[in-house]
Amino acid sequence: MxxxxxxxxxxxxxxxxxxxxxxxxxxxxxxxxxxxxxxxxxxxxxxxxxxxxxxxxxxxxxxxxxxxxxxxxxxxxxxxxxxxxxxAPPPADEPAEVPHGFVPEPARVAEAAASVAQAAPAVAPPPSRPARAPAPAPRPALRAAGEKPLAAPAVRKRAWDLGIELQYVAGSGPAGRITHADLDAHVAGRGRAAGADGRYAQLEGEEAVPVIGLRRKIAEKMQLAKRQIPHFTYVEEVDVTELEALRGQLNARYGEERGKLTLLPLLMRAVVLALRRFPDVNARYDDQANVVTRYAPVHMGIATQTDAGLMVPVVRHAEARDPWSSAAEIARLADAARHGKAARDELSGSTITLTSLGALGGIVSTPVINHPEVAIVGVNRIVDRPVIRNGGMVARKLMNLSSSFDHRVIDGMVAAEFIQAVRSYLESPATLFVE
Incomplete structure (x- = not known):
């Protein structure tokens, strides 16, 4: 051997x-x-x-x-x-039968935490405190949902003062009525004099989680972007009432054969068309060489949340795709990223990025530019709001675009004009399909 x-x-x-x-x-x-x-x-x-x-x-x-x-x-x-x-000889600090470098899976986080503690500067230890037994899991309710526990007013007040939900207390009185003795037994059984149902239980403990893998890469990338790029964010409100109506019509007519459209592929098309007028936005900045490279093709990064962290798969040549082709490619790349199957070339080479939190998009955000790009377009959630139109108040579907730009490359006026161009396409959605 x-x-x-x-x-x-x-x-x-x-x-x-x-x-x-x-x-x-x-x-x-x-x-x-x-x-x-x-x-x-x-x-x-x-x-x-x-x-x-x-x-x-x-x-x-x-x-x-x-x-x-x-x-x-x-x-x-x-x-x-x-x-x-x-x-190879065994390491000097390990017995020969223990293979060097092997770390059992359950011990990895604890070992990383210990190494962090050893690397930290020496400080005085905190005062010792008695160890606490872990709090027991909350008891299941003893009564069906909606069934009111029976108890005298004095018992109810005492339970409130103790922070006990009577729904979780067994009653020994007639018809299951809860007594003061039942409260005492409940408190004794849970081992706490107050907060026996866990609502106000005092917690102790901490956990050190090592930052490794994708989470470390995300941290490094974000730190680089914020350190190198002087961000400025421009926010504009967009009326997407007609866009949403058109999207509904397209899905009703073509959804079965071409697939359903979300807002994102339509926004991609609006950005592609706007970039024809503002090519400086579709660019990457080389900090070391002080060279800005403008791109004719639009390789659109799509910020995608996965279980492992944020990834940015790239829809290549978005300028050559219709909304259905874009939607299919977004779905394919997002699935690959979430299952860890995205290839390296599918996660690099973007020239501008779109980011959206969907229904969680909030009103305004300040997205971080995907270095070395010079712009990122952020989508906030759509809400129904009253709007004055033709002298009357009507309900309209409004959405904010929160977009960040590299101020070394993109002047404020250019950024504003670019977003206004995107807005014009979204508010007149028929123009998305007119060359």
Whole structure:
């Protein structure tokens, strides 16, 4: 038997190191060729690293959250034959039988928290306090929904003072009536003199959560964007009554064969048309070279929330897509991003970004520009509001666009004129389909 070392491969695009975000195997596991060993994250995407050989895992090359340089040892296997490496001696601070770098899954967060605590400057420890037993889970209601518990006024007042919901107290009196003795028993059974139902229970404890993987990349990207880019945000109100009416008509007529349209693909089309008049907005700024690159194609980034964090998949050549093609591509990319299947080139190369929180969009937002782009268009929620039109008050569907711009590249007047152009297309939606 020999040992085979799998090194961190070169993933291209000038990537010098990656971050380990998940191990798919652990020491002692028998693996086969092409089995995924680990998930690593580059600046742009999560990549699966497969095994080129059969073997048994001896040791892992790092912990979750650690960075590995290209060419560094990723994993060590025991294989048939001579292998490609000599046996490595066990680390000095670990017994030989414990493979170096292996961290059981349940221990990873605790270990990261401990390392943070060790790295922190020494401070005086807080005063010791008695340990608290964890609060028991709330009891299920003893009565059906809507059934009023029976209790005398004095019992009800005392329960209120103690913070007890009578719905959760068993009554020992006639017809299940709750007595003072029942309150005492309830309090004693829960181990607290007040707040026995958990409403006002005092809580203790804290949890250190290491910032790794995509969350770390998001933090670094946002920090870079806010540090490098002098943002300014411009907000404009848009009347989308006619747009929503047209969208409803298109969905009723073409929804079955072409798919349902949301607001987003129509907004994409409005942005594409407005960019023809304001090409400086469809650009990227190289901070080091002081060069602004304007793009003829519109590669539209779509900010997408996933379980792992915010991603920005890219709809390429949005200028060449009708609303149904855009809608289908948005849905495909969003699904790939949420399931961790988006390719690296699907998460990079955008020239302008749209961001929307849908029904949670609020009234106004201040979106952060997707560096190195120079503009981001944010969509707030649609609300019905009274509007004066032709001397009378009518209800209209209104929506704000909250958009941010790089003030090094985009002057305030240009930004305002660009958003007004987008607004004109949205308020006269037939123009979205007229070249």
């Amino acid at each position: 020999g040992q085979h070392v799998i090194k961190m491969p070169d993933l291209g695009e000038g990537i010098a190191e990656v971050e380990v975000v998940a191990w798919r195997v652990q020491p002692g596991d028998a693996i086969v060729e092409d089995q995924v060993l680990a998930d690593v994250m580059t600046d742009k995407a999560t990549v699966e690293i497969p095994s080129p050989v059969h073997g048994t895992v001896i040791a892992l090359g790092g912990k979750v959250g650690e960075s590995l340089a290209v060419g560094a040892e990723l994993i060590r296997l025991e294989v048939e034959g001579a292998g490609n490496a000599q046996a």
